[in-house]
Amino acid sequence: MTIVLDQRSDQSLAVYIDGDLQFDSRDEGVYHELLALPALALAQARRPKRQLRALICGGGDGFVARELLKSSAIKQIDLVDYDPTILDLAQNEWPELNQHALTNPRLKLHICDAVQFVDLAAQAADEYDLIICDFTVPRDQAGARLHSIDWYQQLAYILHPQGLIAVNAASPSQTPVAYWMMYNSIRTADLNPKPYRFALPSFTEAGYGDDWGFFIGSRRALRPREFDHLALAEPREFLHDIEQLKRAFAFPAALAEKRTTAQPTKLASDALLHSLFAPTWDEASGTDWTSLDFVHDPAPLPKPHTSPTLVPSAVQQALQADQGLDESQVFEQVVQVMPALRAEQTRSMVREFIANPLRFLNSLDLRSLVEALLRRSRELPRKLVTELRLLRRHLQRTWENPQLLLSRGLRIVSVIALVIILANLLHPDTTYAKGDTSPGSGATSSQSMVRTNSPYDVVQAPPSTVAGRGFASSTYGRGPVDEYGTYIPTTRRYRYYGSYYGGSSYRNYNRNQRPSEDPNEGGALYRLTPETDILANGEIVIILTDQAYLLLADQVMTVVDAEDGLPIVFLQRDEALIWRTHRELDRQRRGLDGSVKAKQDWIDWVSWAGFVPWRNDDQAELNNIVQTRGTLDQAIKSLGSIPANQPAIRVAPTAGGFQLFSSVWMNAEGSLAILEQPDGSKAYLNKTGWFRDAALTQPLSEPYPDEFRTKVLVPFLTKQTTEYEAIKKRIEADLTSAKSDLSLLNSDKTEYTSIQTSYGPSDIVDYGTTEIRVDEALRRTNDDIARTQQLIQILNDQLSSLPKQNDAAKKFLQSLK
Amino acid sequence: MYVAILPQLSVSSELGQKWEALVQANPAGGVMQSLAWGQFKQQRGLNVVHFGLFAATDQLIGGMLCTIPAQSGVGSNLIAADGPILPWHDQALARQGLRLLREAAEHHASAYGAVGLRIEPRLERPASNLLRDWRRAPVDMLARETLYLDLRPSAEQLLAAMKPKGRYNIRLAARRGVTVRISHDLADIPLFYRLMDEAGERDDFYVEPIDHFNDLLATLAPLGYAHLLFAEYAGQTLGTLLLITYGQRAVYQYGGISNQLREQMAGYALQWAAIQQAQRLGCTSYDFYGFEPTGDPHHPFAGFSRFKRAFGGQAIALIGAYDYYFTEQLADVIIRAVRELA
Structure with a gap:
């Protein structure tokens, strides 16, 4: 266990155990007052004259003890924590914060495992009036047992029938299933829990969710009216009054509904861990459900989850509910629902990790595995045995591409891939691994907005809420922010003339009416795609080169000189580009809408419940998101009319020509650029002039835009040819590597063949680190050769499909310089 | 056997x-x-x-x-x-x-x-x-495609063998007053982690949980195998780097540059300090841990490979x-x- 103390410049202290924030001195009072004082007050109210005995499980930081010691009714506290380090720190590093609670004569420290302590107390028939569980959120099985039915049953045994229990749980909004699982475990143990929650800025900042949840319970169920006249111990810093406390018991009904299906867990179950590792960001909002409306929860209590499972239950469900789907679609669903198997994994990390299941199937010798499984066919259902036989037949013929295997609709292939994936996900190092093994990485295509032949096709759902801090007041406005709220530091600056570039300006410009004022200057406000920025006034700009950008507008597109903000040339609107840009803007705008709603709901709830620290920051962040969303509206408006359907892919205006970017082409010979002008006519441009016709016989009357040559074409083509060279080199390097593998395989083959010829097929040879019959070694080597040849084929195809454009571009570049 | x-x-x-x-x-x-x-x-x-x-x-x-x-x-x-x-x-x-x-x-x-x-x-x-x-x-x-820098030549020879841009930026950072502090103190982990987290969010990579680094430093630093480097300028920390030195090899395992004052070239200052530290400790090879050798602009390593290329060295392709x-x-x-x- 590692403990880190972060002493900040404002003298506040944050403490981390194993990387998890334990407390932040700025707001730990909210947490500890809420956890300890209501239970204390209820226990006192139920047995007013009694001197109370309390048990604190965990809580070695001394803060819960500090709260309980505020009451003179507390006669004795047993505090059980297994970790001497935290107890030592609590007494020596922050005794002022816990007001020396751990050395108070009414408190007795027990350095031992809480489960053992409670077992012994149960054997000794000990009884407590108040039990507070203040454990960190479980990260492993040992931690999860402290939320099991078995544990709560033990606590119920040592709790006086009128006694109170309070439990630190999890975030109801971020991990709703886990929260309600804990709730149902406490219910199953007959401790009649009531859920409540509050806002803790430091936890939110640490990514633990927008709210944090506790439970309070008792063997004799709490009656709502018991809360009416509670006397909460004093002094208090954050918990103002009973009304505020009651509000903490309110939840969105949709969120509370989840308790009807969340399974309580037994000691050996791992289901709670899976739920904790898989945040789901519940977006339900409102306060229309409260547990103070009833004595006993009328909701059905699901059956307990009892033992660890190999296949996580979400995946089991996905594999069982496959009506009407083919196997590859079923597998896609598995990928979507696969939970994290370890505390440090996030759902997106897991999804990314298993997005390509082929690489897992490639890592094992499927043929021997199938033989091994068939040897044990009596242990398998008949349908799978039939599948295995079919699979064996496929595999016997020759080496088969796993891609095909997955698409053959065999459930057994999915199960095998799944087991290999689980084995990989379980090891904590693999998801952070530094490389992946996809071959031929040179074939990746650039997702360019300005090329019609590579449309921006990957359409993802927008993020449900902004996770980055880019909209926070400390960063907003300093540079562009993307849809995830990530602030992107950049040196990109723009000079521009605002409304100057519309259709009428184009006509004025051509009549030589130039702006007399200075251009606007500034960075972008929002990054739509890596190359597309939205400026503060809602203009949409796409980077073409370091010296020029493309500005989109309602009637024309303008290539703008980045230095002086003046137009270089005007181009015809590329309707396909407009359509793609609008689709992207609209998608991201919907994402921001979601974020605005989530943030507003949270602020509403926090202020309604009376937890208001740091709210101004949230309000500022919300304002910034709203402002950005407004800018996206402006951007959409600036596009003018949007085609109703996706426009068809454009064809080159000359045979064999190549598109350089929207509305600009290069002819097949690499001697001319062809510009589509706003009026639909073409301009043919070379180093010295521009013309109405490809034969270069009719010069255009407007002055030759030399800056288009120097600031757009030359740098654009230079970058493009350099990139092509690099991609080519990359594929060639992969090809060389594959060819040297092939040559090694071929020399193995020659050797095995000669052994087989001389000594017969049953002779035993080395095959890697195994000794096998030479005919089998030969067969496997042939498989490897087939696999390598296929890779070489793919690389060769990639190489030959590298467009001839490169040659033309090089030639054109040469002629332009 | x-x-x-x-x-x-x-x-x-x-x-x-x-x-x-x-x-x-x-x-x-x-x-x-x-x-x-x-x-x-x-x-x-x-x-x-x-x-x-x-x-x-x-x-x-x-x-x-x-x-x-x-x-x-x-x-x-x-x-x-x-x-x-x-x-x-x-x-x-x-x-x-x-x-x-x-x-x-x-x-x-x-x-x-x-x-x-x-x-x-x-x-x-x-x-x-x-x-x-x-x-x-x-x-x-491990990073299968990487860049090894031979540390046997002197510091001057290493500088001379670098790309002009690398050499220039190292000197630029020094001229502008960027200094590098080497730490083996666990108390520096939160600072290290904050910078890594910022870089991870910006450059879209996953950073292990903070306790990974706590345990790593607590175990390896007392033996002289792990070193935290911080680039500092005018009272601000601009970047960090975790260097592992073991036997003949030094490995630049993690690094992150803050979003602030990127023009101060803190990344160059950090690498150069790490290279010199590795030399002082007798390492003969410096592993930049991840490198794309051909300049393929679409490769996931493309961004940082441009930066690493400036230091010279030899591209290595491991079997994986x-x-x-x-x-x-x-x-x-x-x-x-x-x-x-x-």
Whole structure:
């Protein structure tokens, strides 16, 4: 266990155990007052004259003890924590914060495992009036047992029938299933829990969710009216009054509904861990459900989850509910629902990790595995045995591409891939691994907005809420922010003339009416795609080169000189580009809408419940998101009319020509650029002039835009040819590597063949680190050769499909310089 | 030759020293085979299984230090990153050694809940045919394509061999007053982590949890293997770098530059300080840990490779990780899975 103390410049202290924030001195009072004082007050109210005995499980930081010691009714506290380090720190590093609670004569420290302590107390028939569980959120099985039915049953045994229990749980909004699982475990143990929650800025900042949840319970169920006249111990810093406390018991009904299906867990179950590792960001909002409306929860209590499972239950469900789907679609669903198997994994990390299941199937010798499984066919259902036989037949013929295997609709292939994936996900190092093994990485295509032949096709759902801090007041406005709220530091600056570039300006410009004022200057406000920025006034700009950008507008597109903000040339609107840009803007705008709603709901709830620290920051962040969303509206408006359907892919205006970017082409010979002008006519441009016709016989009357040559074409083509060279080199390097593998395989083959010829097929040879019959070694080597040849084929195809454009571009570049 | 599972060795024991010497002398080995790394991984909740390869004379000649999740109910892989330690130059000996190690791992697999073994020696491509019955793993634990800088030349010679831009920016950072502080203090971890987190969010990569770094530094720093570097300027910390030095090799394992004052070239200052620190500690090779050699602009390493290229060095293509699944153990797990789904 590692403990880190972060002493900040404002003298506040944050403490981390194993990387998890334990407390932040700025707001730990909210947490500890809420956890300890209501239970204390209820226990006192139920047995007013009694001197109370309390048990604190965990809580070695001394803060819960500090709260309980505020009451003179507390006669004795047993505090059980297994970790001497935290107890030592609590007494020596922050005794002022816990007001020396751990050395108070009414408190007795027990350095031992809480489960053992409670077992012994149960054997000794000990009884407590108040039990507070203040454990960190479980990260492993040992931690999860402290939320099991078995544990709560033990606590119920040592709790006086009128006694109170309070439990630190999890975030109801971020991990709703886990929260309600804990709730149902406490219910199953007959401790009649009531859920409540509050806002803790430091936890939110640490990514633990927008709210944090506790439970309070008792063997004799709490009656709502018991809360009416509670006397909460004093002094208090954050918990103002009973009304505020009651509000903490309110939840969105949709969120509370989840308790009807969340399974309580037994000691050996791992289901709670899976739920904790898989945040789901519940977006339900409102306060229309409260547990103070009833004595006993009328909701059905699901059956307990009892033992660890190999296949996580979400995946089991996905594999069982496959009506009407083919196997590859079923597998896609598995990928979507696969939970994290370890505390440090996030759902997106897991999804990314298993997005390509082929690489897992490639890592094992499927043929021997199938033989091994068939040897044990009596242990398998008949349908799978039939599948295995079919699979064996496929595999016997020759080496088969796993891609095909997955698409053959065999459930057994999915199960095998799944087991290999689980084995990989379980090891904590693999998801952070530094490389992946996809071959031929040179074939990746650039997702360019300005090329019609590579449309921006990957359409993802927008993020449900902004996770980055880019909209926070400390960063907003300093540079562009993307849809995830990530602030992107950049040196990109723009000079521009605002409304100057519309259709009428184009006509004025051509009549030589130039702006007399200075251009606007500034960075972008929002990054739509890596190359597309939205400026503060809602203009949409796409980077073409370091010296020029493309500005989109309602009637024309303008290539703008980045230095002086003046137009270089005007181009015809590329309707396909407009359509793609609008689709992207609209998608991201919907994402921001979601974020605005989530943030507003949270602020509403926090202020309604009376937890208001740091709210101004949230309000500022919300304002910034709203402002950005407004800018996206402006951007959409600036596009003018949007085609109703996706426009068809454009064809080159000359045979064999190549598109350089929207509305600009290069002819097949690499001697001319062809510009589509706003009026639909073409301009043919070379180093010295521009013309109405490809034969270069009719010069255009407007002055030759030399800056288009120097600031757009030359740098654009230079970058493009350099990139092509690099991609080519990359594929060639992969090809060389594959060819040297092939040559090694071929020399193995020659050797095995000669052994087989001389000594017969049953002779035993080395095959890697195994000794096998030479005919089998030969067969496997042939498989490897087939696999390598296929890779070489793919690389060769990639190489030959590298467009001839490169040659033309090089030639054109040469002629332009 | 035979294989035995070694007890947890201390660095001061005779066998422990022998192991460390073998790892450090083996060009295909690295820090992830060191005893300290094993200790670090144990603290992270992993089981560590150390297989020793002995000559018939009972002399330790190689082996592998493997990690596997402690609670592997499902079955996971034993992983020997930077290993195994074998006389790779002697094909026959290496084949025999690897076979014995694999067989021993398979023999003990059930005890550790293992269904397979993953190895990743730092051998250059192409992979030798002694790995013929192994398969390329779905992920590599190390950066398979990387850049090694030979640290034997003097600092001046290294500077002279750099790309002009690298040399210029190193000097620019110094001229502008960027200084680099080297720390071995756990109290610096939150600062290190804040910068890494910022970089991870910006550049879209996953950063291990903070306790990973706490445990790593707590275990490796006292032995002089782990160093935190911070680039500082006018009272601000602009960037950080985690350097691992072990045996002949230094590895730039993590680094992150703040979003603030990027024009101060803190990244260059950090790398140069790390290179010099590695030289002072007697390392002869500096691994930039991840590099795309051809300049492919769409490769995931493209961005930082442009930066690393400025320091010179030689592009290295390693064979990557290789898997060997234990068929019977794997079949067991698959049958269990099928039953759960029934």
